[in-house]
Structures are given as C-alpha cells and as structure tokens.
Amino acid sequence: MLSVETRHAIDPTTAKGLDTSGLRAHFHAGGLFAEGEIRLIYTHYDRLIMGAAVPAGGSLTLDHVAECGTASILDRREMGILNIGETGTVSAAGTDHAVRKGEVLYLGMGSGPVTFSGDGRFYVLSAPAHRACPSRLIRKEDARRVEMGAAETSNKRVILQFLHPEVAESCQLLMGYTQFAEGSVWNTMPAHLHDRRTEAYLYFGLGPEQRVFHIMGRPDETRHILMANEDAVISPPWSIHCGAGTGAYTFCWAMAGDNVDFTDMDMVAMGELR
Structure with a gap:
C-alpha cells in the first residue's frame, strides 16, 4: 500500500503566525512507519521526498509516484535508504542489497522500481537528480565519523556521514545520522541555518516516554515542535x-539543495536567539 502527502512551502512570515497545530501540520511528520505500507511526504522544499517502508516480513514495491510526474520514482531522482530495524532486503536494478540496522543504501537515478522485504524499518529520502551516480550500500564502518561536543556541555555526540563527498558520490543528496552519548541531549548549539538547502530529520531510539524539543524558526x-520516537520534521532553508x-x-539528517558542502552553514550566536 502506498500513500503520498504533499506539503507546500511557506515563508517565515507566515510560519511565525502559526499555532502549535499549524506548525505540526506544515513541518511535523508522524506515523510514517506503518506495517505493510509505504508512506511518503512530497515536499515543495527542494522537492525533497521523505517517508518510510515497513514490509513487516513481506514485500513492498515503490514504483510509480504520481507527484513525481514520471513512470517510476527514480527516473529523475536519487534515493537514500536508512534501515532502523532488523536486517532487511532492498532490491533495485536487478541487485538485492541486504541492509543491516544502521546502514544506508544509495540508489542512483534510473535504478527503477525499489522493492523492500524482510524485517527492516526503512527510512526513505529522495531528491531530484540531473545525473546518475553509482548505487552503493554503505556500512557503518565505511561512514565518515566525526566526534563533537563534551559531557560538560551535555552535547557529546558522534556524527556518521554516509552520503557525503568523502564517502559516497551523490548528485545532491547528503545523509547521515547523529548519535548522542548517555547524559548528552543538546544538538547544534550555537544554532545555525543554511539558506542554500533544505534539511529533514528523523528522530529515533527514544523510549515511549521520551521527547525531543525540535527548535525551528x-x-x-x-518555535518548537515536540518529537516522539520515529517522528520526522521538515526544516526549511530559512529556519534554524x-x-x-x-x-x-x-x-x-538529510539535505538537498544548491550544494553538497556539509560545512556550508551560517552560524547564529546564542545572543541573537529570541
């Protein structure tokens, strides 16, 4: 079963007037991981698609998505797939990829229909592409590892970069994830923004009673949006x-836009935040 929701882009002036339900309607994405379903959100921010596929021991095929305007979703797109569940299989372009928990599969433009099977919980990101790059399964040990922060500032973390120019070639999609040490909870402070690309986040590994305050605007x-386990959020280019x-x-985290320079960001001093 496939379902697709469209999210239109809005400007920062409109966004600052939204109440909690309005903010969540535009930027929050919950309930993506549904057993036996593929659920996608097609955003008008850099035409980024985010979603999930949960085959639940069966098989699900992602092919025609009307919002893309092509016969198959990857005819003019590329895709990154992160498995946050048990080992599952992703098949595309005649190749079966056994994707373990924490690994990322990159599929280049023209890879054709994508079939998900097994016990994986697959997070899916897709961006428009103008050239075909080689498909590749990226193991955790192959990712670029960047350690940041400290326990004293409650932000000790490791950034694992999978779709990154130094790891795996892509057209415009950047993708990886950040893991926090026990006792650390703060990310990206001081804050930053990058007007040249959209970003999307999936929060996972939280207990049932845990929440993350995602700060935006x-x-x-x-403003802030409360995030539960396996909730995702759209971060527009104008937002911290x-x-x-x-x-x-x-x-x-995943990004699409004008460039693939991971460090291309505009820092915001703490004293400037309101």
Whole structure:
C-alpha cells in the first residue's frame, strides 16, 4: 500500500503566525512507519521526498509516484535508504542489497522500481537528480565519523556521514545520522541555518516516554515542535534547527539543495536567539 502527502512551502512570515497545530501540520511528520505500507511526504522544499517502508516480513514495491510526474520514482531522482530495524532486503536494478540496522543504501537515478522485504524499518529520502551516480550500500564502518561536543556541555555526540563527498558520490543528496552519548541531549548549539538547502530529520531510539524539543524558526522568532520516537520534521532553508531531548537519542539528517558542502552553514550566536 502506498500513500503520498504533499506539503507546500511557506515563508517565515507566515510560519511565525502559526499555532502549535499549524506548525505540526506544515513541518511535523508522524506515523510514517506503518506495517505493510509505504508512506511518503512530497515536499515543495527542494522537492525533497521523505517517508518510510515497513514490509513487516513481506514485500513492498515503490514504483510509480504520481507527484513525481514520471513512470517510476527514480527516473529523475536519487534515493537514500536508512534501515532502523532488523536486517532487511532492498532490491533495485536487478541487485538485492541486504541492509543491516544502521546502514544506508544509495540508489542512483534510473535504478527503477525499489522493492523492500524482510524485517527492516526503512527510512526513505529522495531528491531530484540531473545525473546518475553509482548505487552503493554503505556500512557503518565505511561512514565518515566525526566526534563533537563534551559531557560538560551535555552535547557529546558522534556524527556518521554516509552520503557525503568523502564517502559516497551523490548528485545532491547528503545523509547521515547523529548519535548522542548517555547524559548528552543538546544538538547544534550555537544554532545555525543554511539558506542554500533544505534539511529533514528523523528522530529515533527514544523510549515511549521520551521527547525531543525540535527548535525551528528564524533566529529572532524561534518555535518548537515536540518529537516522539520515529517522528520526522521538515526544516526549511530559512529556519534554524537544533534541539534537546529528555534523554539520549539518535537523529537522521538529510539535505538537498544548491550544494553538497556539509560545512556550508551560517552560524547564529546564542545572543541573537529570541
């Protein structure tokens, strides 16, 4: 079963007037992981698609998506797939990929229909592409590892970069995830933004009673959205993105836009936040 929801882009002036339900309607994405289903959100922010496929021991095929305007979803797109569940199989272009928990599969433009099977819980990101790059399964040990923060500032974490120019070639999609040490909860403070690309986050590894306060908005008009386990959020180019949780957590980040320079960001001093 396939379902697709469209999210239109809105400007920061409109966003600052939204109440809690309005913010969640535009930016929050819950309930993506449904057994036996593929659920996608097609955003008008850099035409990024985010969603999930949960075959639940069976098989699900992602092929025609009307919103893409092509016969098959990857005719003019690329895709990154993160498995946050048990080992599962992703099949595309005649190749079966056994994807273990914490691994990322990259599928280049023209890879054809994508079939998900087994016990995986697959998080799916897709961006438009203008050239075909080689498909590749990226193991955790192959990811670029960046350690940041400290226990004293409650932000000790490791960033694992999978779709990154130094790891695996892509057209415009960047993707990886950040894991926090026990006792660390703050991410990306001081905050930053990057007007040249959209970002999306999936928060996972949270207990049933845990939450993450995802902070967004212009630096002088901040808002927050409460995130539960396996909730995702759209972070538009004009918005900061940072957060704090009630305990350690992991989040997957993905970006699409004008460039693939991971460090291309505009820092915001703490004193500028309101």
